[in-house]
Amino acid sequence: MVNKLAFVGLGVMGYPMAGWLQRAGCEVAVYNRTRSRAEAWVAEYGGTSASTPAEAAAGAAAVLVCVGRDSDVWEVTCGPSGALAAMDEGAVLIDHTTASADLARRLGHACARAGVEFVDAPVSGGELGAKGGKLTAMCGSSVHGFALAKPIIAHYAQCVRLLGPIGSGQLAKMANQICIAGLLQGLSEGLHFCQMAGLDPIGVVQVISQGAAQSWQMDKHHRRMVDGEFEHGFAVDWMRKDLSLALAEARKNGSQLPVTALVDQFYADVQGLGGGRWDTSSLIARLQALASPMRSS
Numbered sequence: 001m002v003n004k005l006a007f008v009g010l011g012v013m014g015y016p017m018a019g020w021l022q023r024a025g026c027e028v029a030v031y032n033r034t035r036s037r038a039e040a041w042v043a044e045y046g047g048t049s050a051s052t053p054a055e056a057a058a059g060a061a062a063v064l065v066c067v068g069r070d071s072d073v074w075e076v077t078c079g080p081s082g083a084l085a086a087m088d089e090g091a092v093l094i095d096h097t098t099a100s101a102d103l104a105r106r107l108g109h110a111c112a113r114a115g116v117e118f119v120d121a122p123v124s125g126g127e128l129g130a131k132g133g134k135l136t137a138m139c140g141s142s143v144h145g146f147a148l149a150k151p152i153i154a155h156y157a158q159c160v161r162l163l164g165p166i167g168s169g170q171l172a173k174m175a176n177q178i179c180i181a182g183l184l185q186g187l188s189e190g191l192h193f194c195q196m197a198g199l200d201p202i203g204v205v206q207v208i209s210q211g212a213a214q215s216w217q218m219d220k221h222h223r224r225m226v227d228g229e230f231e232h233g234f235a236v237d238w239m240r241k242d243l244s245l246a247l248a249e250a251r252k253n254g255s256q257l258p259v260t261a262l263v264d265q266f267y268a269d270v271q272g273l274g275g276g277r278w279d280t281s282s283l284i285a286r287l288q289a290l291a292s293p294m295r296s297s
Helices: 016-022 035-045 051-057 070-078 100-115 127-132 145-154 168-196 199-210 216-227 236-253 258-272 278-297
Strands: 004-009 027-031 061-064 092-095 117-120 134-137 157-162
Touching: 004 016, 004 051, 016 027, 016 035, 016 061, 016 127, 027 035, 027 051, 051 061, 061 070, 061 145, 070 092, 070 100, 092 100, 092 145, 092 157, 100 117, 100 168, 117 145, 117 168, 127 134, 134 145, 134 168, 145 157, 157 258, 168 199, 168 216, 168 236, 168 278, 199 216, 216 278, 236 258, 236 278
Parallel strands: 004 027, 004 061, 061 092, 092 117, 134 157
Antiparallel strands: none
16 A cells, blocks of 8 residues: 655645545645644644645655645646655656646646656545545546556545546546536526425425436435525535636537536626625525515515
8 A cells, every 4th residue: 555645735625535545544744825724634633744745745655636726736736845846756646626627738747757647636526525535536647647546546535537648537527517517507496496486395306306307416405405505515616617617628629518608607696696605506596586576576
């Protein structure tokens, strides 16, 4: 088993993911921009806290990254104190950030020059999946790089799949977010229709979830959507970031994403309601806000 690892980025996803590695018996050095977060992780799990990504990466067989945006990934890997310069030849860099395919390819080239394998491996499953060790990892890499990365990722992911060369993981994650956005809009409209028609939406879901309308999103989110509880889960701000990546890639490859573009604008409306940090299921709040003037007239 790979013993010495580094984990860069201890947000809502990275914190428990790194914890799974430490619990599995790995020696994990962590770095987080907010130092107190890294110190809290060490207090909970053990391991060590580093002052820079490079310090965390020194001597590690694998460096795992889970941060926010393209610029963040580049900074912690190739910046002045980035991890890549401190990595040994033959090590593997695994990026779990949802980022652009272009960034993955740039980082792949940088790793190749340093003699390091690279895997772009965005994940799906949210905070609950990270805490439960049941994420899905979509990977782009060489066969050798994937072979190095898979047993490490498997500590917190129930599905780890190689989908093609570097960049393929990010493209697959874009497809994932495209599908989720459309499903959540449809679910929002169905539940809102029930409310406006005087039906019990929970009762309706209990029936239709036994048939063709059933989905993971329906099972997980319908009750909170009906109750208007959105202070949980994956934030609208982050979904808009992800959808912007998908829409930009679509403009390059010529794919048509009319529903995705529309739902992205609906999420902009949710942001306008003050819901930037609400869960992505909050699309129903937009419909309710639009219906309120009709009810009062």
